[in-house]
Amino acid sequence: MKNILIIGATGQIGSELTMKLRSIYGNAHVVAGYIRGAEPKGELLESGPAEICDVTDGDAIERIVRRYRIDAIYNLAALLSVVAESKPLMAWHIGIDGLIKVLEVARQHGCMVFTPSSIGSFGPESPADGTPQDTIQRPRTIYGVSKVTTELLSDYYHRKYGTDTRSVRFPGLISYKTPPGGGTTDYACDIYYSAVRGEKFICPIAAGTYMDMMYMPDALNAAINLMEVDHARLKHYNGFNIASMSFEPTQIFEAIRKYKPEFQMDFDVDPLKQANADSWPNSIDDTCAREEWGWKPTFNLDSMTQDMLTRLSKRLLG
Numbered sequence: 001m002k003n004i005l006i007i008g009a010t011g012q013i014g015s016e017l018t019m020k021l022r023s024i025y026g027n028a029h030v031v032a033g034y035i036r037g038a039e040p041k042g043e044l045l046e047s048g049p050a051e052i053c054d055v056t057d058g059d060a061i062e063r064i065v066r067r068y069r070i071d072a073i074y075n076l077a078a079l080l081s082v083v084a085e086s087k088p089l090m091a092w093h094i095g096i097d098g099l100i101k102v103l104e105v106a107r108q109h110g111c112m113v114f115t116p117s118s119i120g121s122f123g124p125e126s127p128a129d130g131t132p133q134d135t136i137q138r139p140r141t142i143y144g145v146s147k148v149t150t151e152l153l154s155d156y157y158h159r160k161y162g163t164d165t166r167s168v169r170f171p172g173l174i175s176y177k178t179p180p181g182g183g184t185t186d187y188a189c190d191i192y193y194s195a196v197r198g199e200k201f202i203c204p205i206a207a208g209t210y211m212d213m214m215y216m217p218d219a220l221n222a223a224i225n226l227m228e229v230d231h232a233r234l235k236h237y238n239g240f241n242i243a244s245m246s247f248e249p250t251q252i253f254e255a256i257r258k259y260k261p262e263f264q265m266d267f268d269v270d271p272l273k274q275a276n277a278d279s280w281p282n283s284i285d286d287t288c289a290r291e292e293w294g295w296k297p298t299f300n301l302d303s304m305t306q307d308m309l310t311r312l313s314k315r316l317l318g
Helices: 014-025 042-046 058-068 081-086 088-109 142-161 184-197 216-228 249-257 271-279 287-293 301-317
Strands: 004-007 030-034 050-052 072-075 112-114 168-170 172-174 201-203 211-215 245-247 265-267
Touching (some): 004 014, 014 030, 014 042, 014 072, 030 058, 058 088, 072 088, 081 142, 088 112, 088 142, 112 216, 168 216, 172 184, 184 201, 184 271, 184 301, 201 249, 245 249, 245 301, 249 265
Parallel strands (some): 004 030, 030 050, 172 211
C-alpha cells in the first residue's frame, strides 16, 4: 500500500485506524473520507488530507481515487448492530449498495479493498463454541445478513475480476478513545466508563452470556497486517475469524473489581441486544488467520483492563 483512502474515517474504527495508518505510511498518504455531519476534528483533521466521501456515491469515490492515486481502500462505512436493526433499509443501503460502489471503483483502478465483517455474520445454527472458519452462516438480523453478503460480494469480485479484497470478522471492539455507538457488545466498553466515573454499571446483557471481544489496538493491527501480507499466502481472503478473548459480564466485572474493589454492577437486560448476543458465537476458532497471515493478539482481559482503566482515568479525570 502506498496511498490509502479510509471511508468512514470518523467512525468507531476509522478514527483510530486513520491515525495508525498515518503513523506508518505518512500523513499525506492516508485520506480521511467522511460524510457531512460527521466531519473530522482535531488531530484527525489537521494531520492529513480529508475529503467528503459518501460510500454510496461512486463518482465521489472515484474522484478521490484518481486525485490521490489511491491503491488501497478501507471501507468502514456501516451501521452498528442495534442501530441497523432499527433502520434495516439504511443498513443495507450503506453496507451493500455502498460496497458495490467501492468494489466497482476498485475493479476499475486496481485498488485493494478491506471491508470488515463481524461475528454477527454467524447465527443460531452456527457452532457456538470454537466456531470454525468455514461453517453455516444463517444470521437473523439485517446486520448479520449484510455482513454475510459483504463476505460473498468481496469473494465474488476477487474470483471474477481479480480484485484484491480482504476482511476479518471483528468481535466486539473495546476502545478508550472512541465512545460506543450502538453495538450489541458495547456494554464491554461502557462498563469501563462507569468504573472510572465511580458509577454503578447497569448491564444490558445477561450474566453467563459469552461473546468474543477484542481491544482496539489488536483490531487495528489485524486490519493492517492482513492488508500488508503477501497475497500468495492467503487462501480465504475474506471473512477471517480473529479472536482475542471471550468472557461474560460477571467476568469483566470481576476483572475491574481487581483494581476498583468498590465498583458495583446490576442487570437490566435489553431484549434486542440479548437476542443478538444469544445468536452469536460464544468463542471462535481463528486458526486460519494465525496460519495464513500470522495473526496473534497481544491483549487479554486483565492486560486490557489495566490499560483501559489507566487511559480512561487520564482522559476523563485529568
